[in-house]
Each structure stands twice: as structure tokens, then as C-alpha cells.
Amino acid sequence: MMNRESIVKALREKGIKLTPQRLAIIEVLIERNDDHPGAGVIYREARKKIRRISLSTVYATLGEFSRRGIIKTLQFDQMENRYEGNLAEHVNLICKGCGKIIDYEAPISLDPAKVAKKTGFQMLDSRLEYYGYCRDCAGRPKGKRDKILL
Amino acid sequence: MMNRESIVKALREKGIKLTPQRLAIIEVLIERNDDHPGAGVIYREARKKIRRISLSTVYATLGEFSRRGIIKTLQFDQMENRYEGNLAEHVNLICKGCGKIIDYEAPISLDPAKVAKKTGFQMLDSRLEYYGYCRDCAGRPKGKRDKILL
DNA sequence: AGCTAATCTGGAATGATTCTGAATTGTATA
């Protein structure tokens, strides 16, 4: 999971063409998996690998991958959207100080059948997040930590 | 909870001035509580109540209320942010078809102490969401439902 | 090698949100 071969295989199976731009993006996604990078970071990193790549392509590619279920998009409005390859159900701990996102494995899940019976709602994907301060930012003086930087 | 008196009281206690604009916004928030309205809807509805109110004021007010813990902001990037007065911990079921947001009461919670011990992360507030299709949209033909309208 | 749909590109457009600086107004106090 989340290695170059498995992703390339997934793309081939789904009939998605393999381009140098996409390979570069995949590499960044793998290398920076723990960072949950945003489009800007991914663009800058990918650019180091191949000269010719545009921001539009980065967005298009991330959108495509996300739509096809290869990665997951974490949407925000106060900071860039972020992308992650960890598709197993987990909670994201998001630091309000530095924007760091920590994956936290925990057996939190609703029973889709029960929800459907009660509300008629058909669950597809989830977003489980807790906001707070990470170890580093919790210790920092108050004024210095209320902006999301990264 | 979420009635005019309790909110007005909360504002007075926190030293937030009561203006006609804010009262109008509060009324909209109460009347449309189940809709989890966005800033645009709130602006248009508030405008029906008092002629003079600007979109900037709506944003400033919602931001202030949210910062003070009087309401909660649900952030998105593909659609307007939405606001809710239900501060009890619950899961939001969000329809990908029509944007409807359903509150679902369920005892889902991590133990903050355990999380802190394991990761050093200090939890403050949560965001628990499931995306899918509501009863109405689940039955609708596929092409007609993949855009969030509202 | 050639074909064609998919993909890439950079620049323009979008749209929700935030910022700005001047005008207005609640509310505490005299």
C-alpha cells in the first residue's frame, strides 16, 4: 500500500495513462506521505524532479486520483487542501498551530446499515478529524501558535 | 439551547454588543438550524429582516460567534462553509447530491487522555463527517446527483 | 510509424472569504 508499484498497477488497471508528470506526483505523494502535502508543496517538489509540469496539471492529477479512489483529499478552506495515501479508516489529528496532520488509528465507525435504517442516508466515505495542538505547538507561547503556517 | 434568549444572554455575558444585524443573524440561525445554512443564505435571509446589513458583517459576525464558541463552523472548499448551533458532539451526514447536512447523534469519541499520552496531541474540537447520499438523492438517476447544488 | 483520445500547459476566470479605513452606533458612565 502506497508504494510506486501498487499505484502504477492501479493506474494501468483503471486505464489511466502513465505520464512523467503523474509519476513525479506519485513519487512526491509517497516520499511525503507523512506530511499530507498540499497542492503547492506537491507542485514544488514535483518540479524538482521534472522541469515541465504546471500547477494545473497537479490539480487535475490529484483530482483524478482522488475521484478514482487512489488517494484521499482532505478539504479545508483556511488552508490548502491536503492529500493522503492512507485509505484505511483512521482519525486525523490536525494541529492548529503548524498544520501538521497526524494519523491516529482507532476503531471509530458507525454501522452503515444502522444509519441507513434510521435516516435513509447511504454512507460512502468519512472524514474524522480532531483539531488541537501537537506536542510541539502545545508548549509554544500562546501568541505564536494561532496561525496555520506550513 | 439554540433559542434567542440563551444566545442573547451568552452575548451579554461575553461582552459582545447586541446590534440589529446580529439579532437578525441569530434569528436566521435559529429558524434555519436544521439547514446548516451558509453565509450566502444567512445574508439573504437576514436581509429580509433588516434592510441594512452587508455580507462583510455576516462574515464578521459568524466568525466572531464561532471563535467565541457560540456556533460551530463547518469548513468546506467545494461549497460554502456552513454554520450550526448544535454544539453537542455528533456526526454530520453530508449529502453529495444536494448538500443537505443531517445531524446524527452517536456516542463516537476518542479518549483525549489516551490520545495525548500516545501522541502528545491536545484535542480541542472535532469534525466527524460521513459523505454519501441522502434518502432523496440516493433514488435519483446517477447523472443528476454528483454536484452539490444548494 | 501513425492515430486519437487523453493529457498537459500557462494564463485568465472564479468565487468564497478577508481586508481596509472611514462612518456609525451600543453601552457604560457621569
Place this chain on the structure above:
DNA sequence: TATACAATTCAGAATCATTCCAGATTAGCT
């Protein structure tokens, strides 16, 4: 009830991540 001032409001400009566009390029099949 008048005064004072910080808080609030306002309209318009600015921001900025993201999407759209239309033309150029290219991966992968035959």
C-alpha cells in the same frame, strides 16, 4: 439624558486556492 469611545458596520478592493479554457503535446494501441 448627554458624552465618550471602543466595538461594530459598511462597500469595495484584495486575496488566493482552485477551476476553466483552448490550443499544443503525447501515451499507448494497431
